[in-house]
Amino acid sequence: MSIEDIIASLDSDGDGIIDEAEWLANLDSLPDLKASIELAVDPKTGLIRGYRSLEQQLAKLHDDFRRLVPKVAAGEAGAKEEQDKKLEAIEKLEAKGIIASDEGWENEPEQIETKEEHLATLHHQIPELLEMAEAGVEGAATALTAELAEAVELEAQGVVAVGESGVAVHDHAKEETKEEHLATLHHQIPELAVMANAGIPGSLALLEKEIMEAEELEEEGVVAKGEEWTSEPLA
Numbered sequence: 001m002s003i004e005d006i007i008a009s010l011d012s013d014g015d016g017i018i019d020e021a022e023w024l025a026n027l028d029s030l031p032d033l034k035a036s037i038e039l040a041v042d043p044k045t046g047l048i049r050g051y052r053s054l055e056q057q058l059a060k061l062h063d064d065f066r067r068l069v070p071k072v073a074a075g076e077a078g079a080k081e082e083q084d085k086k087l088e089a090i091e092k093l094e095a096k097g098i099i100a101s102d103e104g105w106e107n108e109p110e111q112i113e114t115k116e117e118h119l120a121t122l123h124h125q126i127p128e129l130l131e132m133a134e135a136g137v138e139g140a141a142t143a144l145t146a147e148l149a150e151a152v153e154l155e156a157q158g159v160v161a162v163g164e165s166g167v168a169v170h171d172h173a174k175e176e177t178k179e180e181h182l183a184t185l186h187h188q189i190p191e192l193a194v195m196a197n198a199g200i201p202g203s204l205a206l207l208e209k210e211i212m213e214a215e216e217l218e219e220e221g222v223v224a225k226g227e228e229w230t231s232e233p234l235a
Contacts, residue, residue: 010027059100062150123161182224
């Protein structure tokens with residue numbers, strides 16, 4: 001049956017909407033559809049086997065895109081075309097306002113990262129991608145743009161990358177001090193300046209934000225951790 005015929009069979013009143021009552025009353029009239037649904041549904045959970053929400057689909061697309069970066073850089077056959085398809089699918093979902101889930105997806109638990117772990121991964125990969133982009137490696141600029149946008153989004157949410165606050169972020173007993181945060185800013189600002197000069201989308205806005213934060217902290221008299229100094233009397 002065509003999708004139109006199926007809808008017509010289920011939509012008893014012809015209003016273009018299949019409500020719950022119509023679904024329950026008319027599903028028996030479509031035995032093949034009912035049998036397919038019963039085969040697809042996990043009786044233990046009531047969920048369709050292998051189902052991913054749009055948010056989970058987007059998270060997987062992001063991960064697939066990142067995994068293709070080294071293959072594209074190495075010139076592996078078909079990798080660039082596959083990466084372009086992933087990027088197209090990502091852009092379509094994001095255009096609808098979908099935000100990637102941080103809960104991972106079924107059957108791939110080893111790929112689940114916390115936001116803090118993912119931001120740390122991004123901070124590690126972005127400088128490498130910048131070097132690749134400056135060297136003209138195909139696909140690197142696109143990957144750099146995508147990862148920078150992800151990092152900006154996470155940082156805007158207040159996420160702190162694992163290992164960048166002096167302690168693992170899972171230990172909430174200690175938060176990043178102003179001195180530690182200023183040291184982080186002093187480390188990131190030069191990299192962002194290079195990205196901004198290279199015209200990487202989103203880098204200029206983040207650079208301006210981090211410079212403003214650093215200036216505000218310095219006006220308060222904060223000294224970046226590791227940059228302390230003491231005055232010595234002149235001989």
